[in-house]
Amino acid sequence: MNALRRLEGVDWVRWGVLTLPSLFAIPSAPAWTWPLIALVAACSVPVLLLRTVRPPWLLPTVLVLVIAVTGALWVLRPGGFTSVSMFGATFFTLRSFGRLASAFAVAAATGTIVAWSITQHLGWLNALAILCVLIVMVLLAANRRSRVERLEQTELALARAQTAAEEHGRAAALAERARIARELHDVLAHSLAGLALNLQGARLMLVRDGASDDALAQVERAQKLASEGLSEARNAVAALREDVVPVERTVSDLLTAYRLDSGARADLVVEGEQRELDASVGATLVRAVQEALVNTRKHAAGAEVDVRLVFGADEVALTIADRQGRRPPDAPAPGYGLRGMSERVALLDGALESGPGEDGWRIQLTVPV
Structure with a gap:
């Protein structure tokens, strides 16, 4: 309504x-x-x-x-x-x-x-004068529509430029993170691995030569510290290469791509206290938005899209609605995309509802966190 x-x-x-x-x-x-x-x-x-x-x-x-x-x-x-x-x-x-x-x-x-x-x-001159009023209206309206189109094109160009700048900055950041990860792996991790092996060899030699318990304890402690340092270095390398992105940012990027592709409005509203989600929960939410946008492109090209992401205390709710301007027909059977989405939500003990609304297709899912 x-x-x-x-x-x-x-x-x-x-x-x-x-x-x-x-x-x-x-x-x-x-x-x-x-x-x-x-x-x-x-x-x-x-x-x-x-x-x-x-x-x-x-x-x-x-x-x-x-x-x-x-x-x-x-x-x-x-x-x-x-x-x-x-x-x-x-x-x-x-x-x-x-x-x-x-x-x-x-x-x-x-x-x-x-x-x-x-x-x-009326004479034809008077009638033509009245028609001129209508002609002026047509010209004014055409001028305004042309100005609005130019403004929209300018906004679209600015959005594309901003997206390109963000992607360039993101690519530069990823390249720098990858460089740091390589340095950590090639220098620090290798050095710590070699140190751990040498300390292990030293411990075996001390045992063979009958060294004191205090000497063995010191070498074993140094070996443990080297092993822990190696583990921490590997975790740091993995974190640098993984580059975790918040769900809301990923969804916003998907909607930006949809806006640039279709020229239609696509808005994201985030409610509640935003926080980092489990990888499986985030992947389910992102896949749901991707599948919904694919279906919108396929069945309602150019439709406006509204996405609402609500962070609750114990759950996250996602609603995706396209605005087709009419009530779409009921689907004869769920497609593979919706079926896969339902299976992913079910694995997380969540709930999924999808179907036609008053003016378009609506998908709502809730996942516990």
């Missing part, structure tokens, strides 16, 4: 432009026009109340209907100000929606202007 949002001044202005001219015409309008006025008021409600109207074709449809109805009122009652609503709805449609909705809006407004010019017996 779409959430209501806090109304801003621009919302009230837009609603007033679409509705108030028709409402002000009620006292002088005949009764047979009241249903048309009521239709205009009803169609303007989605513009005022809802943040995202679903399905996506509903809002442009009602705006085109507002253009047609207010245009009819303008032609039938030329003394009113319903033309303000018609031109306002036309501009809003041209500015906010695609070519198909804009074409219908321009056609409806042009037909209204032609009909009004004929009924008012």
Whole structure:
């Protein structure tokens, strides 16, 4: 269900432009026009109340209907100000929606202007002047859409540049870690291994020659310290080469790649106290996001994606939802990807739910930690 949002001044202005001219015409309008006025008021409600109207074709449809109805009122009652609503709805449609909705809006407004010019017996110059107002609106809307597209392209280019810079920095850090790991392995670890072998040989020689217990104890202690140092050096090398990345960072990188590939919005919300997770838990969460994004690319290309990661006291919850703008059909049978995801979650004693939601596919899993 779409959430209501806090109304801003621009919302009230837009609603007033679409509705108030028709409402002000009620006292002088005949009764047979009241249903048309009521239709205009009803169609303007989605513009005022809802943040995202679903399905996506509903809002442009009602705006085109507002253009047609207010245009009819303008032609039938030329003394009113319903033309303000018609031109306002036309501009809003041209500015906010695609070519198909804009074409219908321009056609409806042009037909209204032609009909009004004929009924008012205007000369062709006066009719052309009114049409010029519509042409100016088309140009202004086209300019705004072009500016928005340029801004989006700029933001996309900046995001790609930032991602490239992050990857470059990450690659440099990994290269430095690998260099340090090689130095530790080739110098320190080898030296400690050789030291441990020499001390073992020294202990055997002392035993053969009947050395005192104190001398044997000192050599054995030195051998133990060398062995422990060798173990610590190997652990340090393994840690440097492993480069553990937090789950939220990995998921964020996956969503960034999806945004760059599809151009659609993909957001991550993290709640709770973030902490390092067990390797199996982290791998399960990351694989779930990967599989969900693969399915979105396959079945709902270009859909927006919302991911919510919640760190609880005893569990971690992950929700992945794509916004297709419609309820998808039920899957006849779970695919291999979802089946494998379910098996991984079951091995961790977690729970997995997946299926169609109101406006897209939704996957939710919970894993104990």
